[in-house]
Amino acid sequence: MAVSFDYVVKETAANLWRNRVMALAAVLTVAVSLSLVGTALLLRQVVNRQIGQWSNNVSLQIFMNANATPQQLSEVKVLISQEPQITKCTYLNHQASYLQAKQVLSGEQTAFQALTPAITPTLFRCQLQNANDAPAVASIFAGAPGVYGGQAQYPQKSIRTMQRITNILQVVLLVIAIVLLISSLVLILNAIRMAIFARRREVSVMKLVGATNWFIRIPFILEGLVQGLIGAIVAAGVVLLSNIGVNYLVRHYLSSSTIPVSQLIVTEVVVVLIGVVVGVLGSIIAVRRFLDV
Amino acid sequence: MIRIDNVTKSYIAGIDALSGLSLEIDRGEFVFLVGASGSGKTTFLKLLLREETPDAGSIWVAGRDIGRLAPARIPYLRRNLGCVFQDFRLLPNKTVAENVAFALEVIGQSRAVIQTQVTQVLDLVGLGQKMDRRPHELSGGEQQRVAIARAFVNRPLVLLADEPTGNLDPATSSGIMKLLERINKTGTTVLMATHDVGIVDEMRRRVIQLEHGHLVRDQARGIYGDASETQSRSVSSITVGTVPLDEDAELDLMPHRPVRARRGHR
Ligand SMILES: Nc1ncnc2c1ncn2[C@@H]1O[C@H](COP(=O)(O)OP(=O)(O)OP(=O)(O)O)[C@@H](O)[C@H]1O
Ligand SMILES: [Mg+2]
Numbered sequence: 001m002a003v004s005f006d007y008v009v010k011e012t013a014a015n016l017w018r019n020r021v022m023a024l025a026a027v028l029t030v031a032v033s034l035s036l037v038g039t040a041l042l043l044r045q046v047v048n049r050q051i052g053q054w055s056n057n058v059s060l061q062i063f064m065n066a067n068a069t070p071q072q073l074s075e076v077k078v079l080i081s082q083e084p085q086i087t088k089c090t091y092l093n094h095q096a097s098y099l100q101a102k103q104v105l106s107g108e109q110t111a112f113q114a115l116t117p118a119i120t121p122t123l124f125r126c127q128l129q130n131a132n133d134a135p136a137v138a139s140i141f142a143g144a145p146g147v148y149g150g151q152a153q154y155p156q157k158s159i160r161t162m163q164r165i166t167n168i169l170q171v172v173l174l175v176i177a178i179v180l181l182i183s184s185l186v187l188i189l190n191a192i193r194m195a196i197f198a199r200r201r202e203v204s205v206m207k208l209v210g211a212t213n214w215f216i217r218i219p220f221i222l223e224g225l226v227q228g229l230i231g232a233i234v235a236a237g238v239v240l241l242s243n244i245g246v247n248y249l250v251r252h253y254l255s256s257s258t259i260p261v262s263q264l265i266v267t268e269v270v271v272v273l274i275g276v277v278v279g280v281l282g283s284i285i286a287v288r289r290f291l292d293v
Numbered sequence: 294m295i296r297i298d299n300v301t302k303s304y305i306a307g308i309d310a311l312s313g314l315s316l317e318i319d320r321g322e323f324v325f326l327v328g329a330s331g332s333g334k335t336t337f338l339k340l341l342l343r344e345e346t347p348d349a350g351s352i353w354v355a356g357r358d359i360g361r362l363a364p365a366r367i368p369y370l371r372r373n374l375g376c377v378f379q380d381f382r383l384l385p386n387k388t389v390a391e392n393v394a395f396a397l398e399v400i401g402q403s404r405a406v407i408q409t410q411v412t413q414v415l416d417l418v419g420l421g422q423k424m425d426r427r428p429h430e431l432s433g434g435e436q437q438r439v440a441i442a443r444a445f446v447n448r449p450l451v452l453l454a455d456e457p458t459g460n461l462d463p464a465t466s467s468g469i470m471k472l473l474e475r476i477n478k479t480g481t482t483v484l485m486a487t488h489d490v491g492i493v494d495e496m497r498r499r500v501i502q503l504e505h506g507h508l509v510r511d512q513a514r515g516i517y518g519d520a521s522e523t524q525s526r527s528v529s530s531i532t533v534g535t536v537p538l539d540e541d542a543e544l545d546l547m548p549h550r551p552v553r554a555r556r557g558h559r
Contacts, residue, residue, distance in 0.1 A: 007398055201384055202395075208342075208382075209447070210371035211399035 011219040015195045016226060022191040023227055026282075029187050030231025030275055031238070033180030038239030038271040040173040042246050045263055047166045049256040060086070060134055062124040062141055063148035066094070072146025073122075079144060080124060085137050089126040097122050121148045181278060184231065188224050188282030193290045195223060203291065217291060221283045228279020232272045239271055240264075294320040294451065294482045295341065300350035302336055302506075310336040311506040314350070318484065320450075323477045325493050326486040327517055328503035334486035337503070338453050341484075342374060343367050355450055372400055375444030375452040375481075379459035381436045383428040383443075390415065390424040393443045400447070414446040418472055434465035438472065445476055452476060454485040458492060466492060493517040 016023050062076060080089050092100060098117040128137060134154035141152040196203070206216050247258040295318040302311040311333045318324055326334045339345040340352055343359055351360050359370055383392050390411055397407045415421050418438040428436050437457060444452060454473065458466035470492055477483045487493060493500060493516060500515030501508065 006404075201382070205382060205384060205395065206399045207368075208371065208376050209396040209399060209443070210368040212368045213365070215399060215401070 008219055008222060012222045012226060015199070015219060015223050018198060019191060019195050019223075022187075022194050023223075026184060026187040026191045026227045027231040027234070029180065029184040030228055030278060031234035033177055033184050034232050034235030034271050034275055035238035035242070036173065036180060037177045037274065038235055038267055039242040039246075040170065040177060041267045041270065042239065042242055042259060042264075043173075044166075044170055045259050045267075046246055046250055046254070046256070047162075049259075050250075050254050051163060052256075060126040060128060060137055060152055060154050062126070062152045063121040064123060065146050065148050066119045066121050068122070068146035072144075076124065076141070076144055076147065079140060080126065083137060083140060085128050085130070085133055086126045087129055089124050092123050092125060094118060094120055094122055123148075181274070184228075185278050185282045185285075188227050188279055189286045191227065192220050192224050192283045192286035195220060196286065196290045217287050220287050220291065221280060224279040224281075224283020224286070225276060226279070228275040228277070228282070229272070231279075232275020235271050235275065236268045239268060294318055294322070294355055295484070296353040298351045298353070300340065300347045300352060302333075302340060302345060302347050309506045311340070311347075311503075314503075314506070314508055316501060316508060316511060318482060320482055321477070321480050323474070323483045323496075323498045324485070325496075325498055325500045325515070325517075326484060326503070327488070327493060327500055328509075330488075331505075332503040333506040334503060335455055336506075338376075338455055338484070338486060341451075341453060342376065343370055368400075372447055373450045375441075375447070375449035377437070377440050377444050377452065377454040377457045379456040381428070381433075381440045381460075383436055383439055385428055388425050388427055389420060389431070389439050392428070392439055393446050396443045396446055410446050414442045417445075417475070418442045432465070433461050434468055437461065437465075437469055441469070441472060441476070445481070449481065451482045451484065454483065454487075456487055456489075457485065458487065458489050463491060467495075470496065490517040 062080075064073060064076065080086055094117045098115065098120040101115060101120055102112060128134060138152040138154050141147050143150055203216060243259065243264055250256060250258050297314055297316050300311055300314045301309055303309045314333075314337070326337065328334055336345065340347055341354065341359075343362060347360055351358050353359070354370065355373065357370075362370060384395065387395060393411045393414060394407050397410060402410075412421070412424075415424055418441055420435060420438055420442065423431065423435065428439065431439065437460075441452075441457075452473070457473070458469055461469065466489060473483055473485065474496075497514045497516070500510065500512045500517070502510035502512075
């Protein structure tokens with residue numbers, strides 16, 4: 001099929017221009033929905049990285065009463081050494097524990113002011129082979145003498161809660177993004193339908209003089225592709241800005257490292273591909289339904 | 294060139310737009326298709342273009358049974374059939390030259406071919422000087438010339454015309470007829486549906502008359518009205534064979550049609 005490149009480019013550009021209001025609406029919806037998709041993907045990476053870090057750093061913390069006797073301490077040490085799940089343990093004495101508390105409570109002056117090294121519980125900070133076994137391992141220390149509150153603490157619980165919340169958030173974002181993507185598909189479909197209607201005379205002449213079906217269809221499909229692509233490129237720009245914002249937040253409020261460039265590139269590629277797919281799909285549906293060839 | 298075997302077509306069950314139609318048109322003939330409104334003339338032309346398919350019977354164009362043509366081949370069939378209508382069907386936002394060029398552009402012709410062919414055909418129809426006008430700046434007769442140029446620019450085997458003079462005054466119409474005759478002289482078969490009594494009577498060409506979808510008259514040098522005294526080809530004498538005649542002009546259904554004057558390709 002000898003579809004001339006000049007012809008296709010010329011026709012597609014002319015169509016887009018003639019139909020610019022509809023095209024703009026379609027492009028903007030694609031841009032908004034894909035910005036959302038891209039940003040959600042970035043946030044997901046941040047949350048996963050942070051959670052991963054938290055669960056690697058500390059799996060189990062055993063706080064000891066501030067007035068625990070050396071006898072009680074060594075009993076707990078024995079328990080720790082007997083547990084094969086525990087791979088590493090560091091003991092934070094009063095001073096070290098106080099310094100950590102100072103860091104954790106830095107935002108809350110009043111709470112911190114009441115604290116002195118002497119009354120700060122000391123603690124064993126342990127790593128487990130598998131952070132998910134934390135509840136089982138923690139049960140060993142239940143009721144052991146001198147253990148603060150009678151039980152070991154594991155952040156897994158709060159991490160789980162956090163994971164659940166972020167999962168829900170992600171689902172909500174995904175649903176919004178899908179709804180918006182479907183709207184952009186419909187808008188592109190409609191824009192192409194209008195283009196087909198605007199060019200019905202040309203189409204009928206083309207059929208009359210023997211243009212092949214694909215020759216007639218390709219400019220319309222390309223028009224949808226261009227709309228999806230432009231929207232996606234705008235979204236890619238927005239995602240780039242989101243990345244700067246997300247990295248700023250990570251640097252200032254979280255302990256994990258920022259999103260690596262390779263991950264960012266993957267995200268951008270995904271965004272652009274989705275845009276192209278939405279554009280082509282919308283126009284193919286329009287062409288099949290409304291272009292009678 | 295064209296052979297119709299016992300063709301029946303109905304749009305609405307029970308009412309035949311064409312019924313049991315059989316006829317043959319040779320290469321280079323000039324044929325008028327006459328009959329009252331609704332007698333099936335346009336339907337006949339649409340069947341030839343494969344815009345419609347017959348309910349029964351077969352249609353041969355240049356040795357091909359076009360009823361059995363795969364849908365993907367239909368565009369290539371149409372490249373062999375030029376088409377002109379009462380309402381011209383020009384594209385209003387294109388110039389005369391662009392309108393004609395469009396027909397070559399959309400079948401993938403190279404720019405060099407388009408340029409030479411368009412100039413040539415516009416000279417043929419006498420609009421060489423008005424190439425850059427738009428359709429609304431032309432008279433009806435001139436617009437029809439552009440339409441004929443567009444139909445003929447690809448040098449089709451057959452030119453189909455559905456009431457091409459329907460919107461034109463007699464003087465302009467006779468100009469259009471001169472042009473169609475000229476095209477016919479190049480060897481192109483011309484089939485023209487018309488209500489124009491004056492033209493048919495004056496030209497004395499073969500006349501095929503339909504009535505309620507039936508062939509009622511096929512006359513070698515006929516006039517518009519029924520004239521039983523003239524040398525009439527008896528309808529019943531038309532033999533319906535199975536071997537299509539006139540194989541000399543092969544219908545070209547290949548994607549890359551070698552067009553005369555084709556130089557270079559993309
Ligand atoms: N698309 C259609 N759907 C239903 N009936 C149709 C359709 N096209 C044509 N017909 C019917 O088929 C018959 C033949 O119509 P056709 O258009 O072939 O007549 P015609 O000879 O071209 O008439 P005219 O001289 O007025 O152009 C008419 O009865 C018409 O109503
Ligand atoms: Mg008609």
